[in-house]
Amino acid sequence: MRGAEAALSTRQIERLGAPLLVAWQITRDCDLACLHCCTESAPGKRLADELDVEESLRLADELIANEVPYVMLCGGEPLVVPHFLDLATRLGRAGVQLKIETNGQRLDARHIAQLATLPVRSVQVSLDGDTAGTYARQRPGASLEKAHAACRAVRAAGLPLEITFAPTRLNIHEAEAVIERARSLGAFRFNTGALMRIGTAARLWQRLQPSEEQYRRFRQMLERSARALANESLELCYTPFSMADGLRASVTEPPAMLLVLPNGWVKVAAALPQICADLRHDTLAQAWAHYRAAWRDPTVLAALERAIAEESRHADANRWQQPTPVH
Amino acid sequence: MSPSTPKIASPEPARPAATEQRPQSEKPRWETPRMEDVSEQVMAQPYIRFT
Numbered sequence: 001m002r003g004a005e006a007a008l009s010t011r012q013i014e015r016l017g018a019p020l021l022v023a024w025q026i027t028r029d030c031d032l033a034c035l036h037c038c039t040e041s042a043p044g045k046r047l048a049d050e051l052d053v054e055e056s057l058r059l060a061d062e063l064i065a066n067e068v069p070y071v072m073l074c075g076g077e078p079l080v081v082p083h084f085l086d087l088a089t090r091l092g093r094a095g096v097q098l099k100i101e102t103n104g105q106r107l108d109a110r111h112i113a114q115l116a117t118l119p120v121r122s123v124q125v126s127l128d129g130d131t132a133g134t135y136a137r138q139r140p141g142a143s144l145e146k147a148h149a150a151c152r153a154v155r156a157a158g159l160p161l162e163i164t165f166a167p168t169r170l171n172i173h174e175a176e177a178v179i180e181r182a183r184s185l186g187a188f189r190f191n192t193g194a195l196m197r198i199g200t201a202a203r204l205w206q207r208l209q210p211s212e213e214q215y216r217r218f219r220q221m222l223e224r225s226a227r228a229l230a231n232e233s234l235e236l237c238y239t240p241f242s243m244a245d246g247l248r249a250s251v252t253e254p255p256a257m258l259l260v261l262p263n264g265w266v267k268v269a270a271a272l273p274q275i276c277a278d279l280r281h282d283t284l285a286q287a288w289a290h291y292r293a294a295w296r297d298p299t300v301l302a303a304l305e306r307a308i309a310e311e312s313r314h315a316d317a318n319r320w321q322q323p324t325p326v327h
Numbered sequence: 328m329s330p331s332t333p334k335i336a337s338p339e340p341a342r343p344a345a346t347e348q349r350p351q352s353e354k355p356r357w358e359t360p361r362m363e364d365v366s367e368q369v370m371a372q373p374y375i376r377f378t
Contacts, residue, residue, distance in 0.1 A: 012364075017357025020365045023375060038377060069362040074378045097362055101378050124378075166377055191376035237371055246373045255369045256360065270374035 092118030104150030202315035
């Protein structure tokens with residue numbers, strides 16, 4: 001076996017028969033129109049060709065049959081999808097661990113009661129501010145009070161809570177307060193990093209991008225807070241800090257995950273437009289094989305190099321390129 | 328080479344996935360994915376943290 005091929009064969013994705021994680025955007029629709037949204041979701045943005053309930057449940061059955069251990073349901077806002085709970089229940093009752101990503105605006109008692117019966121590893125709620133004004137500036141029309149109430153309800157039901165904070169010029173000054181909020185709400189993790197230049201954020205980049213000085217202070221604060229929280233149950237997660245850092249790590253060890261779009265297409269990486277499979281037509285096993293092949297494909301590797309070198313190229317990530325059959 | 332500008336390993340030509348290419352007798356034994364193998368490397372990706 002040649003050297004380069006031998007190195008590739010040691011990758012985790014070359015050993016596994018299925019992904020460890022499926023991140024499934026079940027809709028592009030959302031009840032909010034956040035300025036920093038990486039998927040360009042907003043009210044009425046449901047795609048015409050999104051998987052319907054039967055197709056979604058069929059895909060869920062395939063994930064179960066292929067023994068995928070962990071599925072993240074996200075969007076858009078997954079809770080606007082009428083069959084969200086059916087999907088979560090189908091997966092969860094079969095033993096698939098779940099992560100639910102939500103803005104918390106419509107997480108009600110019915111959701112909480114059902115999710116509490118399932119193997120939920122994380123309910124991740126976005127808290128992009130600690131004052132109502134800042135939060136609503138970044139998430140127009142959203143209620144911070146509702147998001148906090150959702151967090152409290154998650155914890156009251158014994159579900160694990162995770163908080164995410166997308167820093168922008170509008171809210172970065174409140175990051176430390178949100179960390180303290182996450183701690184007081186009983187979250188087990190606080191996620192942040194550099195703002196991703198994808199989707200709506202890319203369009204509004206000049207308005208949103210924090211300055212170098214803001215990022216410098218932000219990182220100092222994160223390091224200080226991480227030290228202060230060393231003996232607490234709240235973990236701060238902020239590395240790899242940027243998309244480029246994440247891509248750089250993926251070059252040698254591609255993540256053992258599939259990112260499934262609302263229409264069943266599978267992306268090679270969030271920051272790239274390349275699509276490697278279509279789960280309307282491909283089986284999960286085929287999609288996984290195509291994903292592995294994509295991480296050896298010279299075209300994809302060249303696109304990765306460009307995306308690592310030039311962050312502005314991430315702005316093309318949502319201009320999906322038709323799946324290329326791998327034979 | 329600067330650590331901030333890594334070169335991607337010399338690309339192999341795109342080729343069929345191993346499962347589809349090899350004869351039945353040479354098929355690799357795939358490992359079953361397990362929850363305990365869902366590493367920080369998978370979950371700490373910026374996209375997963377932020378979505």
